[in-house]
Amino acid sequence: MYRILLVSVGILLNLPIYSSAQTGEIVYKTYCAGCHGAQLQGSVAPALLKKDWKHGGDRNSILKTIRNGIPSTEMIKWEGVLSAKQIEDVTDFILKAQTSPEIVSKIELPLDITTKLYSLKIEKLITEGIKGPWGIEFVDANHALITGKFGDLYWMVNGKLDTRPITGLPKTYAYDMVGGMMDLALDPAYSKNGWIYLAFSHNSKNSTDKTMPGMTKIVRGKVQNHQWIDEQTLFQVNDSLQVSGGTRWGCRLLFDKQGFLYFTIGDMNRAQDSQILSRPSGKVYRINSDGSIPKDNPLYGKENDLQAIYSWGNRNVEGLAQHPVTGVLYASEHGPQGGDELNILKKGANYGWPVITYGIDYNGSIISKETQKEGMEQPITYWTPSIAVCPIEFVTSPQFAKWKNNLLVGALKFEEIRRLVIDRDQVIEQEILLKGYGRIRDLKIGPDGALYVLTNTPDALLRITPK
Numbered sequence: 001m002y003r004i005l006l007v008s009v010g011i012l013l014n015l016p017i018y019s020s021a022q023t024g025e026i027v028y029k030t031y032c033a034g035c036h037g038a039q040l041q042g043s044v045a046p047a048l049l050k051k052d053w054k055h056g057g058d059r060n061s062i063l064k065t066i067r068n069g070i071p072s073t074e075m076i077k078w079e080g081v082l083s084a085k086q087i088e089d090v091t092d093f094i095l096k097a098q099t100s101p102e103i104v105s106k107i108e109l110p111l112d113i114t115t116k117l118y119s120l121k122i123e124k125l126i127t128e129g130i131k132g133p134w135g136i137e138f139v140d141a142n143h144a145l146i147t148g149k150f151g152d153l154y155w156m157v158n159g160k161l162d163t164r165p166i167t168g169l170p171k172t173y174a175y176d177m178v179g180g181m182m183d184l185a186l187d188p189a190y191s192k193n194g195w196i197y198l199a200f201s202h203n204s205k206n207s208t209d210k211t212m213p214g215m216t217k218i219v220r221g222k223v224q225n226h227q228w229i230d231e232q233t234l235f236q237v238n239d240s241l242q243v244s245g246g247t248r249w250g251c252r253l254l255f256d257k258q259g260f261l262y263f264t265i266g267d268m269n270r271a272q273d274s275q276i277l278s279r280p281s282g283k284v285y286r287i288n289s290d291g292s293i294p295k296d297n298p299l300y301g302k303e304n305d306l307q308a309i310y311s312w313g314n315r316n317v318e319g320l321a322q323h324p325v326t327g328v329l330y331a332s333e334h335g336p337q338g339g340d341e342l343n344i345l346k347k348g349a350n351y352g353w354p355v356i357t358y359g360i361d362y363n364g365s366i367i368s369k370e371t372q373k374e375g376m377e378q379p380i381t382y383w384t385p386s387i388a389v390c391p392i393e394f395v396t397s398p399q400f401a402k403w404k405n406n407l408l409v410g411a412l413k414f415e416e417i418r419r420l421v422i423d424r425d426q427v428i429e430q431e432i433l434l435k436g437y438g439r440i441r442d443l444k445i446g447p448d449g450a451l452y453v454l455t456n457t458p459d460a461l462l463r464i465t466p467k
Contacts, residue, residue: 023085023086023089024089024090024091024092024093024094024096025093025103027082027086027089027090027093028040028090028093028094029436030415030435030436031078031081031082031090031414032048032090033415033436033457034388034411034412034413034414034415034438034439034457035413036048037457038438038457038458039101040094040097040101045075048094048097049097049098049101055070057098059091059092059095062091062094062095063087063088063091066078066079066082066087066090066091067079067087069337069362069364071362071363071364073362073363075362076337076362076385076386077337077364081385109436109437110122111123111124112467113433113434115419115431115433116431117402117403118400118402118403118466118467119466119467120433120434120464120465120466120467121464121465121466121467122434122437122462122463122464123462123463123464123465124460124461124462125156125159125160125452125460125461125462125463126156126160126161126460126461127458127459127460128161129161129163130146130148130154130161130459130460130461131148131149131150131152131459132148132149132150132152132174132180132456132459133146133147133148133149133154133441133442133454133455133456133459133460133461134146134147134148134149134180134181134182134183134441134442134454135147135182135183135184135252135253135441135442135454136156136442136444136452136454136461137184137185137186137444138444138446138447139186139190140447141447141448142157142158143155143156143157144156144446144452145184145186145196145223146454146461147181147182147183147184147198148181149174149180149181149182149456150172150174150180150181151169151171151172151173151174151180151181151200152165152166152169152181153166153169153181153184153198153223153228154166155223155226156461159463164226165226166223166226166227166228167226167227167228168227168228168229169181169198169228170198170200170202170217170219170228170231171202171206172200172201172202173201173203173207173209173210173212173214174201178201178210178246178247178249179200179201179214179216179246179249180200180201181198181199181200182199182200182201182216182249182250182251182252183198183199183251183252183253183263183442184196184197184198184199184253185197185253185254185255185261186255187220187255187289188255188259188289194222194223194224195220195221195222195289196220196221196222196223197218197219197220197234197253197261198218198219198220198221199216199217199218199250199251199252199253199263200216200217200219201214201215201216201217201249202214202215202216202217202236203215203242204239204242211244211245212244213239213242213243213244214242214243214244214246215236215237215241215242215243215246215265215268215280216235216249216250216251216263216265216280217233217235217236218233218234218235218236218253218261218263218287218291219231219232219233219234220232220234220289232290232291233291234261234287234290234291235263235285235287235291235308237280237306241279241280243268243270243281245269246268246269246270246281247266247268247269248266248267248268248269248315248316248334249265249266249268249316250263250264250265250266250316250317250318251263251264251265251266252264252317252318252319252320252391253320254320254321254322254329255289256322256327256329257322257327259288259289260286260287260288260294261286261287261288261289262284262285262286262310262320262329262345263284263285263287264283264284264285264314264316264317264318264320264331265280265281265282265283265285266281266282266314266315266316266317266318266334267281267282267314267315267316267353268281268282270282271315271353271354271367272354274312274313274314274315274353274354275312275313275350275353275354275355277299277302277304277305277306277309277312278304278305278306279306280306282312282313282314282315282316282353283306283309283310283311283312283314284309284310284311284312284314284317284320284331284345285306285308285309285310286308286310286347287308293307293308296347297309297310297347298310298347298348310345310347310348311345311346311347311348311349311350311351312349312350312351313349313350313351313352313353313355313376313377314331314333314351314353315333315334315335315336315353315354315357316333316334317331317332317333317334318332318333318334318389318390318391319331319332319333319389319390319391319392319409319410320332320345320392321392321393321394321407322394323394323405323422324394324396324405325405328344328425329344329345330342330343330344330345330392330407331343331344331345331392332389332390332391332392332409333351333379333389334386334388334389335357335358335359335382335383335384335386336357336359336360336361336362336367336386337359337360337361337362337364337385337386338358338359338360338383338384338385338386339357339358339359339382339383339384339386340359340382340383340384340386340387340388340389341358341379341381341382341383341389342379342380342381342382342389342392342407342409342420342427343377343379343380344377344380344425346377349377350375350376350377351376351377352373352376352377354367354368355368355370355373355376356368356370356371356372356373356376357371358371358379358382358384359384359386380422380425380426380427381420381427381430386413387411387412387413387414387416388411388412388413388414388439389409389410389411389412390410390411390412390439390440390441390442391409391410391440391441391442391443392407392408392409392410392443393407393408393443393444393445393451394406394407394408395407395408395445395451396445397445397449397450397451398449399449399450399465399466400449400451400466403419405422406419406420406421406422407419407420407422408420408433408443408451410440410441410442410443410453411439411440412439412440412441412456413439414435415435415436415437415438415439415440416432416433416434416435416436416440417432417433417434417435417440417443417453418430418431418432418433419431419433434464437453437455437462438455438456438457438458438459438460439455439456439457440453440454440455441454441455441456442454446463449465450463450464450465451463451464451465452464
């Protein structure tokens with residue numbers, strides 16, 4: 001049985017019943033594991049099983065760090081989000097794990113979950129052999145392709161990972177929060193032409209050295225007998241526009257119903273570039289399937305600008321989806337500390353970053369005092385604190401008829417999937433469906449009507465169906 005717990009951000013979610021002695025572990029798994037790893041082993045944030053603590057490893061120091069955050073990092077201030085008791089419990093859990101690391105993995109997450117409208121069954125399809133899964137696309141009812149952050153492309157056949165590698169893929173580089181092999185898309189006419197589209201971090205020397213400048217590159221090619229062949233470059237900027245030390249790369253791909261290909265590039269830790277139309281960072285792009293520029297793009301014919309740009313003033317769009325009925329495009333966007341956004345994607349629109357924002361910098365400083373400005377778009381909803389919003393997917397499956405046309409939203413840092421009810425471009429309801437199963441990297445409704453979920457930390461593929 002499950003009970004409903006009211007978390008501090010005021011959202012209802014379903015969690016198993018645990019004793020008070022386990023509270024610290026629950027808080028850790030709910031709020032901390034997405035960055036520090038399920039086993040405190042480290043992920044996008046440092047490991048917490050260690051002897052040397054940069055900001056102090058005694059109880060008072062850890063309490064202070066959790067309460068106040070760490071300036072110039074993504075360690076936010078948790079005071080006000082977690083109660084004083086929760087902060088003390090998770091601190092004691094971290095301290096106990098230093099001498100008894102076996103306590104970390106005692107709680108098993110349930111494979112049956114009760115939500116408002118459905119009881120859900122969770123199947124773990126793939127839990128081994130896949131490294132840093134990023135995007136998934138179904139070729140047919142029995143086959144899917146999955147990208148891996150570290151330069152891989154995998155086949156899934158009948159729900160199982162094909163262990164034969166696909167060779168000849170373009171070189172990419174990835175480390176920590178940087179780039180790598182990101183999303184993929186299938187041509188709308190894939191069954192006839194076999195085109196597969198890939199987004200990845202690239203530098204002109206094909207180096208894996210993380211100090212080299214780089215930028216997102218979009219290509220298409222085909223897979224034949226586990227070989228990547230017939231590669232064509234669709235988008236690549238001049239070497240002078242590549243950047244060093246960039247973070248927040250994006251990059252989500254989406255074909256709309258008209259056959260245009262959209263892709264995103266994050267601000268690469270260069271916020272001001274999001275407002276400069278001759279630089280690639282902080283934008284959403286639209287091209288034809290062969291890489292040519294649609295003539296109705298907002299910057300078409302402007303030689304000094306990047307003519308593939310569709311919108312700008314974006315910080316880091318990591319989710320794209322098109323409403324199955326209205327055709328409206330939606331984009332989910334990472335904010336800084338606070339201010340993750342869900343936006344309606346419009347041609348030629350400026351989304352304001354960093355001129356306007358609902359978030360503050362990681363060191364607590366003010367990025368902008370403005371949250372609104374004439375000529376800049378407003379989100380239809382935003383999340384503070386940041387949940388690290390990532391993939392979005394509209395529900396079209398008859399298996400989930402009660403969720404028809406609802407938007408599913410995945411989060412990295414908060415390790416959750418939310419269901420949003422949208423009416424006339426307004427979010428009127430949110431429900432957390434599951435939490436703590438890993439960083440949600442991609443969501444797809446499969447040909448069988450099930451919901452497929454790619455996670456990082458742990459790297460896995462889940463299949464979710466109503467019971």
